[in-house]
Amino acid sequence: MHTLTEEINHLKKERRAIILAHNYEPPEIQDIADITGDSLGLSVDAARLDQPVIVFCGVRFMAESAAILAPGKTVLLPRLECGCGLADMATAHALRSMRRERPEAVVVTYVNSSAEVKAESDICCTSGNAVNVVRSIPEKREIIFVPDRNLGAYVQAQTGRRLILWNGACPVHDAIRAADIIKAREKHPEALVMVHPECRPEVTQLADGVCSTGGMSDFVRQSHAQEFIVATEEGMLYPLRKAHPERIFHPVSQDSPQRMICPDMKMITLKDLRDALKKMEPVITVNPEIADRARSALERMLAVPRN
Numbered sequence: 001m002h003t004l005t006e007e008i009n010h011l012k013k014e015r016r017a018i019i020l021a022h023n024y025e026p027p028e029i030q031d032i033a034d035i036t037g038d039s040l041g042l043s044v045d046a047a048r049l050d051q052p053v054i055v056f057c058g059v060r061f062m063a064e065s066a067a068i069l070a071p072g073k074t075v076l077l078p079r080l081e082c083g084c085g086l087a088d089m090a091t092a093h094a095l096r097s098m099r100r101e102r103p104e105a106v107v108v109t110y111v112n113s114s115a116e117v118k119a120e121s122d123i124c125c126t127s128g129n130a131v132n133v134v135r136s137i138p139e140k141r142e143i144i145f146v147p148d149r150n151l152g153a154y155v156q157a158q159t160g161r162r163l164i165l166w167n168g169a170c171p172v173h174d175a176i177r178a179a180d181i182i183k184a185r186e187k188h189p190e191a192l193v194m195v196h197p198e199c200r201p202e203v204t205q206l207a208d209g210v211c212s213t214g215g216m217s218d219f220v221r222q223s224h225a226q227e228f229i230v231a232t233e234e235g236m237l238y239p240l241r242k243a244h245p246e247r248i249f250h251p252v253s254q255d256s257p258q259r260m261i262c263p264d265m266k267m268i269t270l271k272d273l274r275d276a277l278k279k280m281e282p283v284i285t286v287n288p289e290i291a292d293r294a295r296s297a298l299e300r301m302l303a304v305p306r307n
């Protein structure tokens with residue numbers, strides 16, 4: 001009788017597959033993955049690696065980005081219903097209407113968006129490079145920032161540029177309030193506060209560091225502090241504790257940790273992962289014409305210097 005882990009590892013070899021897992025996935029999924037990280041980093045890895053099969057443990061827009069950046073590879077998303085409340089807030093149709101009203105504007109789209117929305121965009125960005133992407137656009141050009149108004153507000157504050165903000169937000173990060181940070185600081189006065197830029201402006205203003213999930217580990221590495229308050233989806237605590245066992249990490253909302261859980265990020269189980277490898281489904285495909293346009297927006301972003 002084989003364990004699920006053994007079965008997955010066996011199937012993975014047989015299929016020549018690689019398992020990628022987002023930082024917010026449950027610990028057992030992160031542990032069995034070959035690579036863990038943030039959404040775009042994983043998609044770039046997917047394109048770079050030799051394996052013909054990619055099992056993406058994350059949400060749909062991430063698997064789509066992998067399929068766009070790695071055409072010719074088979075991308076599996078073990079649970080097709082893993083969506084994203086933020087990505088759902090922008091549609092290609094609504095974005096086309098907005099573009100018609102402002103034909104001169106440059107559309108900057110956060111990667112947490114559907115392939116169709118990326119295809120309507122000039123350039124993509126991540127939470128880690130959004131400031132640099134906006135700075136790369138000539139001052140005189142108007143910018144429409146899609147779909148996260150909080151990330152857009154943060155970029156506005158950092159660059160001094162006025163952006164036209166799409167009215168979307170991540171339900172998990174948008175639920176964090178300034179009072180949560182104040183309370184957490186009172187409880188852990190020695191701790192530094194790391195906040196994801198998808199949080200509200202009144203929350204990012206209280207942070208010691210505003211970091212993408214990838215940036216949080218760097219922030220910890222560069223700091224001498226022993227304790228940190230982490231204002232993002234609770235799954236991020238696992239890779240932080242694993243990478244920095246000598247430090248202490250507190251979730252921002254200790255009284256009601258459920259608030260900091262993204263249900264879509266907790267759907268995939270080891271059994272789903274095993275079944276996906278066994279049946280080689282569900283496969284994520286993107287219409288080739290949409291994929292080509294979305295890839296152009298992603299590649300323009302990848303060409304922007306990091307600093």
Ligand code: SF4
Nearest residue numbers: 084085086170172262
């Ligand atoms: S945490 Fe927010 S942005 Fe990330 S997948 Fe969940 S709803 Fe989308």
